[in-house]
Amino acid sequence: MANFTEKTTALTLGSLFERGDASPRDVTEFFLARAEALDPDRRIYARLTEARARAEADAATDRARRGLRRHPLDGVPLSWKDLFDSAGTVTAAGSLSLKNRVPTHDAETLARATRAGAVCLGKTTMTEFAFSGLGINPKCGTPANAFDEGIERVPGGSSSGAAISLARGLATGAIGTDTGGSVRIPAAWNGLVGLKTTAGRVPLTGTLPLSPTFDTIGPLARDVADAAALFSLLNGSKPIDIEGGQLKGVTFLLPGGVAWSELGEGVATALDQAIRKLLHAGARIVEHKLPELDEIDALAWGGGASRLVAEAYARWADTLHANKDDIYPPVFDRVMAGADIKAGDLLNTDARRHEITQRYLAATAGIDAVLMPTVAITPPPISKLEAGGPEYFKANRMALRNTTIGNQLGLCAISLPAGYDEHGIPVGLMLQSHPHTEERLLRIARAVEKALHEG
Known part of the structure; x- marks a missing residue:
């Protein structure tokens, strides 16, 4: 037991298993016991899969003993957001309306991870x-x-339990989804690394949808190395070498505009210090406006025809109508807004989004990453927002403003811990990159991580 703690990274655990200095069986029992003791009211884990975990840990222990480990994360215990189908276990997307939904097969990503x-x-x-960036769920539990x-503050959503399972030491890594920021927001507010993948890089088969156009799957991790390893696990690819990168010669863009507006004082101070560390490490930082960010923000939130809302309505309206008393009103209202969207307006919005995207990609050609605050504000107290209403929606x-930009533009992005605000709450720095550049983004993020820790 002395070889690891609840904060040991996933890759470190894998190395311990490889050397025979720890066993997947013991580590799994350790985390199951912590979850039982520290989450008695199931605000973090909707449900534990003890029998499955023990069987998988036993098999991993046997493979490690025989020198047959399949992946650097073979035997490492992970948590999974409650919208990844798991055979024989309720998968309910955080809703009482689906409390009896028991899939017969694992989601493709869970099956891949299990095979590894x-x-x-x-x-x-x-x-x-x-369907929220705050993580509030009075019906099934808000961690x-x-x-x-x-003060009990919002965890960030929608992958709320995923982030808290890791931040509280109840898992070694967590798998979430990101449609408008649902991996990056809770990662930023809980001192974690959160990777938003390009749509299509990780298969969505067997994952309950919100908006298939924008839904993506990504890991929450203790550091960038773990995030890269988890990405390879989900992507079905070989582990990525992210070490050895430097910031000298790397060009970052500071766009100003909406993404850097209305920052909380502590958030602004932490990010100013973080950027100074990047400059000290040799990064080149260019400042000029990217009007496309403001335009895509206005398009996403301007009250017009939202494809995300339209797709959520098409998929879930009947379920919500049939179970209205079981649905948190702010979620119900956001989904039902899709009833008023007209096809012609939706197509016009799609065309406008495509045009803005092409201009953005041209404007950022040659830039290694665009730097933005992951979230502009400190997480508010749960008690002030749980009733819904104008304060909740504001x-x-x-919470979603900056992260949604990357989903709307079809980009990949990563949130890194970059300091703390005046309340001692972590602040996230987001690196936003072109589509399908996850491997390069992770390598740059690793160099940024080192600079932030050493500066």
Whole structure:
């Protein structure tokens, strides 16, 4: 037991297994016991999969003993958001309306991870149907932010339980989804690394949808190396070599505009210090406006025809109508807004989004990454927002504002811990890159991570 703690990274655990200095069986029992003891009311784990976890850990222990490990994360215990189908276990997308939904097959990503040897600890709580950036779910449980023991603050959503399972030391890595920021927001607010993948890089088969156009799958991790390893696990690719990169010769763009507006004072201070560290490490930082960011923000939130809302309505309206009393009203209202969207307006919005995207890609050609605050604000107290209403929607809009840009433009992005605000809450720095450049983005992010820690 002395060889690891609840904060040991996933890759470090894998190395311990490789050397025979720890066993997947012991590590899995350690995390299951922590989950039982520290999450008795199931605000973090909607349900544990103890029998599955133990069987997978036993098999991983046997492989390690015989020198047959399948992946650097073989035997490592992970948590999975409650919208990844898991055979024989309720998968309910955080909603009481789906409490009896038991799939017969694993989601493709879970099946891939299982074949590579990862251990599934259980299914984590989330915003209903993944439709909020705050993480509030009064119906099934809202886990509190891990960094304020005095005030229960929102965890960030919709992958709320995923982030808290990792931040509280109840898992070694967590798998979530990101349609408008649902991996990056809770990662930023809980001191984690969160990777938003390009749509299509990780298969969505067997994952309950919110908006198939924008839905993506990505990991939450303790550091960039773990995020890269988890990405390879989900992507079915060989592990990525991200070491050895430097910031000298790397060009970042500071775009100003909407993405850097209305920042909380502590957020602005932390990010200013982070950028100074990048400059000190040799990065080249260019400042000029990217009007496309403001335009895509206005398009996404301007009250017109939202494809995300239209697709959510098409998939879930009947379920919500039939179970209205079981649905958190702010989620119900956001989904039902899709009833008023007209096909012609939706097609016009699609065309406009495509045109803005092409201009953005041209304007950022030759730039290694665009730097933005992951979230502009500090997570508010749960008690101030749980009732819904204008304050809830204002906070939700601010939580999602910057991250949604990457989904709307079809990009990949990563959030890194970049310091703390005046409340001691982590602040995230987001690196946003062109589509299908995850491998290069992770390598740059590793160099940024080192600079932020050493500066």
